[in-house]
Amino acid sequence: MDYGHYTTQTMEETVALTNGLANGERSISDDELEELLVRFGTWERGIDIEGLTHLASRLRSVFLADDEADQARILNELIAFYQPHPTITDHDGQGFHLHYGPPGAGHLRMIATSMTMAVALVFCDYGADRLGVCPDCEDVFVDTTRNGRQRFCSRTCANRVHVARHRERTRSE
Numbered sequence: 001m002d003y004g005h006y007t008t009q010t011m012e013e014t015v016a017l018t019n020g021l022a023n024g025e026r027s028i029s030d031d032e033l034e035e036l037l038v039r040f041g042t043w044e045r046g047i048d049i050e051g052l053t054h055l056a057s058r059l060r061s062v063f064l065a066d067d068e069a070d071q072a073r074i075l076n077e078l079i080a081f082y083q084p085h086p087t088i089t090d091h092d093g094q095g096f097h098l099h100y101g102p103p104g105a106g107h108l109r110m111i112a113t114s115m116t117m118a119v120a121l122v123f124c125d126y127g128a129d130r131l132g133v134c135p136d137c138e139d140v141f142v143d144t145t146r147n148g149r150q151r152f153c154s155r156t157c158a159n160r161v162h163v164a165r166h167r168e169r170t171r172s173e
Helices: 005-022 030-039 049-064 068-082 107-126 155-172
Strands: 087-090 096-099 131-133 140-142
Touching: 005 030, 005 049, 005 107, 005 140, 030 049, 049 068, 049 107, 049 131, 049 140, 068 107, 096 107, 107 131
Parallel strands: none
Antiparallel strands: 087 096, 131 140
């Protein structure tokens, strides 16, 4: 499912950043973080890594929340904290789209407002069940399937769990 080019791209970045910085111990090096942010066009030398880590942790808490009301509460806290300021922009051949950081905002705030609003838009427009946590590796993911039934972050994790279940069944027979 395509949530719209800009939202889909921002959700991919959100998932990658959240899994790299906020899934237990930091699993992404400074070079990998720079590569990730460059790939998504959001790299700035000297970016606040601690601020990004805090953002990733708070975004992860949306995915981990016990229910929709808790997810909405956390998203509202993020929106209140980062104070999105939507503006319509047209750059880099992407066509008109929204930016959520106010003009002149620092890179961290631009990233934070974009990621917060992308998660909020998916949550509101497509439902909380589109925000998942992999039962195998505990990475977060956004369900992009047409039927909304994605349970794992990747085929690798799905296969690992299914093979383990199959082996357990055949062992007990």
